[in-house]
Amino acid sequence: MTDLIAPHGGTLVELQLPAEEAEAEKARAAEYPSWDLTERQLCDLELLLNGGFSPLTGFLGRADYERVVQEMRLTDGTLWPIPVTLDVSEAFAGTLAPGSRVALRDPEGVVLAVLTVDELWRPDREAEAAKVFGTTDGAHPGVAHLRERSHPVYVGGRVAGLAEPVHYDFTHLRLSPRHLRERFARSGWRRVVAFQTRNPMHRAHVELTFRAARQAEANLLIHPVVGMTKPGDVDHFSRVRCYEHVLKKYPEQTTALSLLPLAMRMAGPREALWHAIIRRNHGCTHFIVGRDHAGPGKGSNGEDFYGPYDAQELVRRHADELGIEMVPFQMMVYVKERAEYAPIDEVDESRETVMQISGTEFRRRMREGLEIPDWFGYPEVVEELRKTYPPRARQGLTLFFTGLSGSGKSTLANAVMVKLMEIGGRRVTLLDGDIVRKHLSSELGFSKEHRDLNIRRIGFVAAEITKNGGVAICAPIAPYAATRRDVRAMVEETGGGFIEIHVSTPLEECERRDRKGLYAKARAGLIKGFTGIDDPYEAPETPELAIDTTDCSPDEAAQQVILKLERLGFIDLR
Incomplete structure (x- = not known):
């Protein structure tokens, strides 16, 4: 040590x-x-x-x-x-x-x-x-x-x-605290303001960092997190390519880019304090804390977990012992009449026109291949993101059917597979529960642990298919909500789509069908831990689609899926 x-x-x-x-x-x-x-x-x-x-x-x-x-x-x-x-x-x-x-x-x-x-x-x-x-x-x-x-x-x-973790990507940008301190000393950077980000940088971010560096009379360190961030964030490979484009927008010798292998907790105010300490350790003298710093968005009640400036307030309360000075910033907005960005608190909205594109709206425009205005994003950054996130009709996709045994999952999944192959444009792979059990999970039993492991294996394969632009159709029972969430996260981290389809056929109808005689054996106590009888099925609360196959044919049910995919933009039937 x-x-x-x-x-x-x-x-x-x-x-x-x-x-x-x-x-x-x-x-x-x-x-x-x-x-x-x-x-x-x-x-x-x-x-x-x-x-x-x-x-x-x-x-x-x-x-x-x-x-x-x-x-x-x-x-x-x-x-x-x-x-x-x-x-x-x-x-x-x-x-x-x-x-x-x-x-x-x-x-x-x-x-x-x-x-x-x-x-x-x-x-x-x-x-x-x-x-x-x-x-x-x-x-x-x-x-x-x-x-x-x-x-x-x-x-x-x-x-x-005993050894440093090995990284093969962007090695020239992975500077340890010691290396950054030595670089600052060699360059004569006595004051350094750090900018934390887990997102691509657009014009508003660049303007914010310009202002922060000017306010602190400091050089700028762009210090993005490339460890774990929020599920669904843009992958760090795409983001770093965007940062390298953005770096060219700053005057030479004023700005540096270095990558931080941090696993974020998304803990809002506490995390902002943590980020400040970490940047102090990396040799920075100032740290930018913006609106809703390290906030994960909205909770189950539809409200933000943290107030917009709670993080700034907590960092301010501990300013005397932090060893690094906070540079607080409000949200930056584009003012049409000025043709420039300004902090929201400096804008007179009664006389000036504020133009904004939210993260949700930006993603929608990217998905649908719509124009991104130059005032919002640099063309080279937008083009880089379009390579990674093409419009939905060209993205990979996982269709995850879940429901009780006998609900019609496998039949419906097969029908959807055929219809997608008829439409063309993507390779389609069916990961049916029984088929996966035979070829991928033959050694597993039916304990909760083994059922979870089987579903995660399906999720891993589906994520790989989705990442490479194909369609994965999964049709396991998948009785546990937490495991299904894990699979969704695996797939969405690839940048592809995930559609959960609850085949909600009632238990009574599933028992009536009982082609394999499994329900009868479970009722007789010959099979233990059978989903729907003596082991629970946790029905999805907010699936993208729910279909009860009691009174509809496989073709009619499959058509519902196809229409949903068209409405969401994953296929184009025109």
């Missing part, structure tokens, strides 16, 4: 061992229990190792965790608003004890670090959600991750780095 003290950002705590020690520890690590890091844990480990999470020296122990959750402070009083924890399965936790050493590995099995276990505990994740995110609404992506994707046991302990 090394500490670097520099003019920019104060003390930097790096956790990489010297080369000789690292090699020796790698040899010993072959004997340690191994944990394969999740995507979030991999991001967290990288920022622990390179000092981005200074002053942390590992994953939080229980006392630090509880005080961070309750008070946004470590036990020594240091301001730290987001818990950085290592969550593991019950089975793995059972192999550990205080003093154990754990080899932390990347997805390819490369050991990156060794964790010395201080303690293990089972957190109250609902309490964590309520305090950190200010809500327990499952529509919040951070809450959903805690409930559905995190493991039940937390492991706290110090970390010793």
Whole structure:
């Protein structure tokens, strides 16, 4: 572990061992229990190792965790608003004890670090959600991750780095805190304002950053997140190509671009505070906090999770101890009469015309191939995004049929497949539940765990088909809402479409059909855990389409699907 003290950002705590020690520890690590890091844990480990999470020296122990959750402070009083924890399965936790050493590995099995276990505990994740995110609404992506994707046991302990995580993309832009500090020093940048983003940059963002740099009398660091962001965000490969176009809009030698491998929590005000600390560690002196910073949008009640300037207020309250100065900004809007952007609070809307395109409207125009005005986006950025997100009629697509056994899913899926092949334009693949069970999941049983795993395998294959512009038609029972949400997220992360179709045929009709005799066996107790009898089916609450096949033919039901796809723009029947 090394500490670097520099003019920019104060003390930097790096956790990489010297080369000789690292090699020796790698040899010993072959004997340690191994944990394969999740995507979030991999991001967290990288920022622990390179000092981005200074002053942390590992994953939080229980006392630090509880005080961070309750008070946004470590036990020594240091301001730290987001818990950085290592969550593991019950089975793995059972192999550990205080003093154990754990080899932390990347997805390819490369050991990156060794964790010395201080303690293990089972957190109250609902309490964590309520305090950190200010809500327990499952529509919040951070809450959903805690409930559905995190493991039940937390492991706290110090970390010793053996190797840096490997990246093959944009390596020239992946600058660690040390490298950024050294670059600033070489360039004579005494004042640096950082801009956080997880979205492509358009003209409003460029104008905002120009103004912020001028206001702070500082150079500008564009510092986008390329770890985990909000599900459905533009992939970082497309965004970085857009940032490289935008970089050319700034005067030479005034602006730098560097990528941050952060796993965002979308925690609004607390996250803004966290982002400021992280940018201080990277050597910045100022940090832009805009409207609804790190907010995930609206909750189940249709209202925003956080107020538009809650983040600015929280950062302002802790200004004296942050070590970095906030540059607050309101929403930037285009004023027609001025032919320029201005903060919304500087516009007289009684005499001036405000022009805006919301994120929803921008995506609609992209989907439908409509014009994006030059005042909104740079043509080269828009063109880059059109390559990644073509109009819906050329996008990949997953049709996910879900319903009880005997509801007519497979018949309907086959009919839709044939109609889409008749229309042409895309390759179509059917992932029927029985077929997948035979060829992809033959070793699985019918426990909840195995049923979930089977559906996630279907989702993975569907996402790959969708990513490559095809149509995946899935027809499993998929009884659990959380698993279906995971599949939707997998597919939507590819930039393609996801249409959930609930084949809502009632249980009584499904039993009457019972071609395979499965319901009768379940009623007789010969089959245990049968969906709809002694295991629940969680019906979709807001599917894109619901079809009861009781009183309609397969052809009529398939036509409903085709008409829905046409209305949504995924096919063109003209």
